[in-house]
Amino acid sequence: MADLVLTTFDWVPETPRGYVRDLRLRWALEEAGLPYRVDSTPFRERKPAHFDHQPFGQVPWLTDGDLSIFESGAILHHLGMRSERVLPTDPHGRNEAIKWLFAALNSVEAASLPWSIFVFSGLTGDTPGWKRLDEFLESRLQHVEPVLAAREWLAGDFSVADIAMADVLRLVDRFDRLENHPACRAYVARATTRPAFVRAHADQMAHFSAAD
Amino acid sequence: MADLVLTTFDWVPETPRGYVRDLRLRWALEEAGLPYRVDSTPFRERKPAHFDHQPFGQVPWLTDGDLSIFESGAILHHLGMRSERVLPTDPHGRNEAIKWLFAALNSVEAASLPWSIFVFSGLTGDTPGWKRLDEFLESRLQHVEPVLAAREWLAGDFSVADIAMADVLRLVDRFDRLENHPACRAYVARATTRPAFVRAHADQMAHFSAAD
Numbered sequence: 001m002a003d004l005v006l007t008t009f010d011w012v013p014e015t016p017r018g019y020v021r022d023l024r025l026r027w028a029l030e031e032a033g034l035p036y037r038v039d040s041t042p043f044r045e046r047k048p049a050h051f052d053h054q055p056f057g058q059v060p061w062l063t064d065g066d067l068s069i070f071e072s073g074a075i076l077h078h079l080g081m082r083s084e085r086v087l088p089t090d091p092h093g094r095n096e097a098i099k100w101l102f103a104a105l106n107s108v109e110a111a112s113l114p115w116s117i118f119v120f121s122g123l124t125g126d127t128p129g130w131k132r133l134d135e136f137l138e139s140r141l142q143h144v145e146p147v148l149a150a151r152e153w154l155a156g157d158f159s160v161a162d163i164a165m166a167d168v169l170r171l172v173d174r175f176d177r178l179e180n181h182p183a184c185r186a187y188v189a190r191a192t193t194r195p196a197f198v199r200a201h202a203d204q205m206a207h208f209s210a211a212d
Numbered sequence: 213m214a215d216l217v218l219t220t221f222d223w224v225p226e227t228p229r230g231y232v233r234d235l236r237l238r239w240a241l242e243e244a245g246l247p248y249r250v251d252s253t254p255f256r257e258r259k260p261a262h263f264d265h266q267p268f269g270q271v272p273w274l275t276d277g278d279l280s281i282f283e284s285g286a287i288l289h290h291l292g293m294r295s296e297r298v299l300p301t302d303p304h305g306r307n308e309a310i311k312w313l314f315a316a317l318n319s320v321e322a323a324s325l326p327w328s329i330f331v332f333s334g335l336t337g338d339t340p341g342w343k344r345l346d347e348f349l350e351s352r353l354q355h356v357e358p359v360l361a362a363r364e365w366l367a368g369d370f371s372v373a374d375i376a377m378a379d380v381l382r383l384v385d386r387f388d389r390l391e392n393h394p395a396c397r398a399y400v401a402r403a404t405t406r407p408a409f410v411r412a413h414a415d416q417m418a419h420f421s422a423a424d
Contacts, residue, residue, distance in 0.1 A: 056319055056355045067307050073314035078307075095279050095290075102285035105318040107268055114326035114345065121344055129341035132333055133326065143268045 004029065008059045008204075010040035011211035015120070019174075021072045022060035023204050024167050028076055028160055030196035032083035038207060073105045076160040086160045093156050100154040100161035108144060109168045111137045119175055137172070141181050144169075149183035152190070166191035216241065220271045220416075222252035223423035227332070231386075233284045234272035235416050236379050240288055240372055242408035244295035250419060285317045288372040298372045305368050312366040312373035320356060321380045323349045328383055349384070353393050356381075361395035364402070378403035 006029070008022035022038070029036045041050050046057045053061040054070040061070040062078070069075050080087025080097065088094050115137045117123075124130050144165075147154075154161040169188050172178055178185040191197060218241070220234035234250070241248045253262050258269045265273040266282040273282040274290070281287050292299025292309065300306050327349045329335075336342050356377075359366070366373040381400050384390055390397040403409060 051355075055359050056315075056352065058319075067303065069307060069311055071311050071314040071318060073318050074307075074311040077310060077314070091279065095281060095286075098289060099281055099283050099286040102283040102289070102317070103268075105314070106283060106285050106321065107270075109318065110322045110325050113322050114348070117344060117348060118341065121340075123341050123344060127339065127341060128333075129330065129335050129339060132329060132335060136326070136329060140268065143263075147267050 003065055004034055004036035005039050005063045006036055007039045007041050007053065007061050007063075008207065009043040011043050012208055017208050018201060018205055019171060020059065020204060020208075021167075023200055024072045024163050025060055025062060025075050025079070026200035026203055027163050027167075027197050028079045028086050030199050031158070031163070031194070032079055032085045034079070034083060038203070040207075040211075073101060073164065076101060076164060080160045086158075086163070088155055088157060088159060093159075096155035097159040097161045101159075101164050104161060104164035104168050108140050108165065111140045112168055112172050115177075116171055116175075137177070141172075141178070141184060145181045145183050148187045158194070162191055166197075215277055216246055216248035217251050217275045218248055219251045219253050219265065219273050219275075220419065221255040223255050224420055229420050230413060230417055231383060232271065232416060232420075233379075235412055236284045236375050237272055237274060237287050237291070238412035238415055239375050239379075239409050240291045240298050242411050243370070243375070243406070244291055244297045246291070246295060250415075252419075252423075285313060285376065288313060288376060292372045298370075298375070300367055300369060300371060305371075308367035309371040309373045313371075313376050316373060316376035316380050320352050320377065323352045324380055324384050327389075328387075331387055349389070353384075353390070353396060357393045357395050360399045370406070374403055378409075 006022055006025050008020060012020055026038075041059065051057055053063075053068050056070075060072065060075070061068060062075045063069075064078065064082075069078050076086075077098070087097050111133075115133050118130055118133055153159065154165060166188055169178065169184050170192060173185060173188050178188065192201075218234055218237050220232060224232055238250075253271065263269055265275075265280050272284065272287070273280060274287045275281075276290065276294075281290050288298075289310070299309050323345075327345050330342055330345055365371065366377060378400055381390065381396050382404060385397060385400050390400065404413075
């Protein structure tokens with residue numbers, strides 16, 4: 001019996017498949033070797049019980065016994081506390097992993113998310129707004145590039161920081177925006193050939209296509 | 213002798229004063245009652261040593277003995293681990309605080325930051341891009357509103373989650389964007405009248421104006 005239950009949508013449209021954030025947690029759970037099962041919540045009709053677990057009406061959330069956790073970053077943090085396979089236990093390694101976990105979400109994804117919203121909304125024309133968002137993303141990628149050129153993983157061994165950072169950069173790479181950032185691109189390739197990622201990705205794809 | 217050293221810029225222009233992110237850490241340190249001192253790094257000329265501590269060339273960073281930590285979220289997390297005055301110790305309270313800390317940064321600030329970049333860049337005209345970013349922010353505020361209407365602080369007692377969330381919402385409130393979200397607005401007012409915030413804010417203002 002798995003104590004850990006990861007909840008995602010029952011179905012999503014084609015475009016986000018392979019990129020829904022439960023992927024980050026499937027990946028971490030596979031890396032950690034923790035037993036878990038996946039549950040579903042309706043995509044089309046979001047009920048009050050959904051908001052009790054995830055106040056923004058999004059996915060995923062994780063239950064661990066009587067704890068219910070939302071936010072992929074918070075769940076990655078929780079899984080790191082449960083398994084040293086995804087979070088170093090020595091103070092320096094742990095500090096590296098936790099600061100880069102926050103950096104992936106609050107410095108890099110804070111720039112890549114609005115950028116991707118403009119991409120998905122067809123707002124990438126020659127406007128000052130699009131230019132400003134693209135510059136903002138570029139300013140982050142420029143600083144991540146030398147870091148990833150100098151190390152294999154962000155905190156020494158592979159950790160939850162890499163799951164967050166690689167998943168954030170993977171969406172940018174989907175639109176060829178890492179072309180001039182070869183270390184970022186190589187890092188995404190390195191991370192996404194890990195067996196745990198491959199399993200997590202295949203499982204998410206199978207989960208959503210089973211509902212078609 | 214303070215083990216904790218918080219580094220911020222030596223000077224910034226008028227507009228960001230009172231909103232530079234060292235404020236979050238000054239606030240947490242004041243709430244926790246931990247001794248600390250503030251150090252400066254040049255705003256105009258960012259040297260390699262700066263990037264060693266903060267790879268994006270921003271501020272703040274905190275040193276705690278031989279640990280150097282960047283990202284305001286990671287530093288809040290670290291200070292929470294050091295003081296139960298800003299992070300509950302029971303598993304449920306701690307879970308609430310950590311998930312809302314990530315939510316403030318990755319769900320709310322990920323929407324408010326691009327929105328504020330458009331505001332500061334004068335890109336708030338009648339364009340599809342601005343409309344899309346404003347809708348994105350609205351979609352977050354709508355879900356935060358009932359949460360803040362139902363509780364005084366996010367995790368029971370005041371915690372680092374409130375420092376992050378109140379500071380994120382405070383910038384939105386600066387531009388009157390909380391007008392239709394009275395619980396968010398009341399929460400910002402409640403948080404920013406705490407003596408620790410008032411001291412932290414006055415200290416930041418004094419720090420930057422001393423360099424004029």
